[in-house]
Every structure is written in structure tokens, then in C-alpha cells.
Amino acid sequence: MTSLYPPMADMFGDMGVSIAYASDEEIYAQGEETDLVYQVQSGAVRASRLTSDGRRQIAGFYYPGDLFGLETGPAHLSSAEALGPTRVLVARRSTMRHRGEAGHGLERAIWQATGSELERAHEHMMLLARKSALEKVAGFLSDVAKRQRSVWSELAMSRQDIADHLGLSIETVSRMFSQLQSEGLIALEGCRRFRVASPARLAARAAP
Structure with missing residues (x-):
């Protein structure tokens, strides 16, 4: 749940498309490819996954300014849904790679945010256990x-x-x-x- 500093937020906005979602509307599905990067502009987002026995686990919540969908594998391990009316900025990583130094700078920031997200996932696992x-x-x-x-x-x-x-x-x-x-x-x-x-x-x- 990492927020971008203003200059990075401006760069991300230049490369992305703003999309409005209704309450409980799916933003991406579990198993969908991970080429897109998302940032909450307004509202809130819930990331959840279904286990093999059909139970729901909620991985996290995201608020305005937060990046989400930052997974290192080829497919999302969880789905994301809007919690109430929500607007999300969506951009392709492939687009960033073709935007010169600005794109590379944003890509580096996203990888840093991905590392932070993995840390929080580990902390959440410890919270559940201890x-x-x-x-x-x-x-x-x-x-x-x-x-x-x-x-x-x-x-x-x-x-x-x-x-x-x-x-x-x-x-x-x-x-x-x-x-x-x-x-x-x-x-x-x-x-x-x-x-x-x-x-x-x-x-x-x-x-x-």
C-alpha cells in the first residue's frame, strides 16, 4: 500500500487511464495477467483471494494514492474489487518501458513499492499467526x-x-x-x- 510522491504521481498519470468502478465491481480477477499497474484516485479497494476450500482471504485494503496489483509473478494471486464508488488510474508496464528515463524512473519506484508490499504481506502473515x-x-x-x-x-x-x-x-x-x-x-x-x-x-x- 505505497503512495507515490507528487512528481512520480504526475508521471504515472501521464501514462495511465482513469477508470470509474461501482461498489463491489471487480477491477481485476485472481489469475489475470499482471502487466497493468493500478493507483487509487478516490474511494477504496479490497484485494481478496479464494482458497482451494472456497474460503475468502482478504490480503489488504488500498486508499487514494496507493499503488496496488504489484505482484512479481505472471498472474495475480488475488482479485481486486472497489469498496464503494471508486476511481482508479491504470497503466501498462510495457508502456512505461517505452517512455525513456521517465518510464524507467517510475518502473524503479514500482519495484521499490513491490518490495514494500511483500514486506507487508510477511508482516500480515505474522499478525495472523501470533x-x-x-x-x-x-x-x-x-x-x-x-x-x-x-x-x-x-x-x-x-x-x-x-x-x-x-x-x-x-x-x-x-x-x-x-x-x-x-x-x-x-x-x-x-x-x-x-x-x-x-x-x-x-x-x-x-x-x-
Whole structure:
């Protein structure tokens, strides 16, 4: 989930096409070729995959400025869907390779972002294996709040999405939200809006 610096964002925009997606509309499918690179312009995106036994795993969520679809193999290991009305900038890597130094500079930035994405995938795997339910939810909310940088943060995804991302049941996620609220770490407004009352304490709760 890596954002481009403004000059790189301008370069990417010069090479890409902006496409609007409706809520839950597929952006790319699991198994589709990976020649395209994507950047969220508005809205949010969910990356998910189906396991061999039919279960859904959510690999991550992407917000405005984020690059996604950065996989090193020939085919996507997950699919991507819009979470609500979303606009995405789409460009071909092959186009970048033919745009001289600007294209090569952007390609290098994309490879750096790919490395960061692999790191986050490893961290997410460790989170699923080692953290308690409360630590997982606290860490997730802390990350969303940091990324949105506003007093009140909006959750573009459903509680079921969060549960599938963290490897929990939806009932457990709801209980952890309530516990964090009762401890005075977050304030809730409906199902999709929250405020972090104590960033330091919430971050401490996320530590194993």
C-alpha cells in the first residue's frame, strides 16, 4: 500500500487511464495477467483471494494514492474489487518501458513499492499467526487512523471484510470494537466511523 510522491504521481498519470468502478465491481480477477499497474484516485479497494476450500482471504485494503496489483509473478494471486464508488488510474508496464528515463524512473519506484508490499504481506502473515484478537483489531484501527490523518476515520470496508482480513469471526471483531470502546481507546459513531481517543494506548494494545 505505497503512495507515490507528487512528481512520480504526475508521471504515472501521464501514462495511465482513469477508470470509474461501482461498489463491489471487480477491477481485476485472481489469475489475470499482471502487466497493468493500478493507483487509487478516490474511494477504496479490497484485494481478496479464494482458497482451494472456497474460503475468502482478504490480503489488504488500498486508499487514494496507493499503488496496488504489484505482484512479481505472471498472474495475480488475488482479485481486486472497489469498496464503494471508486476511481482508479491504470497503466501498462510495457508502456512505461517505452517512455525513456521517465518510464524507467517510475518502473524503479514500482519495484521499490513491490518490495514494500511483500514486506507487508510477511508482516500480515505474522499478525495472523501470533497476535490475539484484541491486538489484531487494535492494530488494524491504529493503521487506518494513521493513514487517514483526520479526527474521525471512516471504514470503507464492512465488519465481515475486517474479520476476513484478520482471520477472525465477525462476532469477535464486534466484541473487540466494543472492548476498545469500553476501555476508552476509541469512540464509535455507527458501524463505519471511529475516533482514536488515545493513539499511544491503542498502539500499545496492538503490540503482542
